[in-house]
């Protein structure tokens with residue numbers, strides 16, 4: 191910087207930072223140096239550094255976030271419309287036509303592949319070391335007894351911690367009415383087995399997480415898809431009208447940070463959904479495993495918080511926030527609790543105690559809350575960076591979800607793009623995405639993809655998104 195030049199120092203500095211942003215030395219949503227650090231490094235006064243940032247803020251290049259600092263503003267995603275939710279005739283499907291369900295694997299760690307397909311956080315974002323230490327400490331504490339079966343319903347320390355945390359979801363779960371499970375997957379399996387018999391019909395959201403559809407199919411259950419609104423979730427009118435015509439045994443929903451659409455059902459809709467189900471005594475299976483990941487603000491209330499009849503079976507896990515491989519989930523099965531414990535005995539005879547103890551200690555020691563504070567912000571940044579890159583790389587016609595939590599994006603492409611074909615072409619370039627039809631029981635969402643933002647932004651991911659955009663342009 192030239193102190194004697196006619197251009198004031200703060201403007202020279204602003205131009206310098208602007209150039210760094212334009213040349214992508216700082217990328218969308220990245221934090222800029224603190225005012226103090228900038229002043230020290232650039233040998234200017236603090237007011238000059240502040241004025242430089244204020245200038246860039248006026249230009250719309252950066253934003254100030256209270257108590258956090260200055261950030262590079264993501265390119266305009268605000269003008270990109272949200273995905274549509276095409277009306278559908280509620281038609282029961284036996285799921286026999288849902289071949290694409292086997293496409294996406296969350297255990298696929300092929301180092302050459304840029305995995306934007308599976309909704310898993312990058313392991314280097316997770317507290318694996320801290321949990322590993324707690325796991326070893328628990329193993330040392332138990333000594334020779336560490337190899338024993340644990341209690342069928344799960345270790346009491348974990349059930350206590352889950353009950354304590356349920357206060358933040360607007361509930362007061364009782365530890366002895368919780369059963370620890372092998373991830374949310376087993377929780378949902380037990381819930382379905384407790385409430386349905388083979389051949390029964392279950393209401394699902396359309397679109398919904400393909401793993402849930404896979405479970406229905408493998409259990410010989412049928413799906414009745416009900417559309418979702420990208421902002422408010424399950425279409426309650428369509429649900430009421432379907433329930434007048436069809437007998438269903440359960441309603442299976444993801445009300446908080448839905449996978450793949452990202453919405454949170456407003457509280458009034460949650461209350462109304464519970465009322466509709468209670469009027470017909472239909473159990474609701476609530477899959478709540480993203481709820482601890484709001485990008486800002488408090489955790490949204492669980493659907494079960496509105497449940498006066500104990501008809502909601504709340505299923506969740508620690509897979510999406512801290513430890514997918516520990517396979518620790520849980521179910522608060524309401525009036526089906528005893529039946530669920532019996533099914534748990536038949537299904538897996540209890541969880542391994544050590545991972546449960548490690549997670550219980552992590553929760554009790556405050557590590558989980560501390561971790562969540564930074565992880566939520568990382569998710570927000572990664573989602574914003576992905577939105578920016580998709581907008582910059584994809585051809586016209588793109589529509590994008592705006593999740594306020596979690597790390598998946600639901601993208602609608604031009605109607606002419608076949609996402610199954612895009613999936614195959616991307617695979618040949620070592621890029622994984624989740625094609626739209628996997629999220630439906632009837633082959634819908636042909637021109638949709640789900641993109642996972644679970645990994646810290648990198649040049650590799652950016653290049654992969656550019657390649658995807660090119661493939662999508664060639665396919666449309």
Ligand SMILES: Cc1ncc(COP(=O)(O)O)c(C=O)c1O
Pocket residue numbers: 309372373374375376399401444449477479506507508509510514518519
């Ligand atoms: C909505 C939803 N439910 C359940 C699961 C499975 O969770 P878990 O790994 O705890 O079994 C996932 C994983 O992607 C999911 O996204």
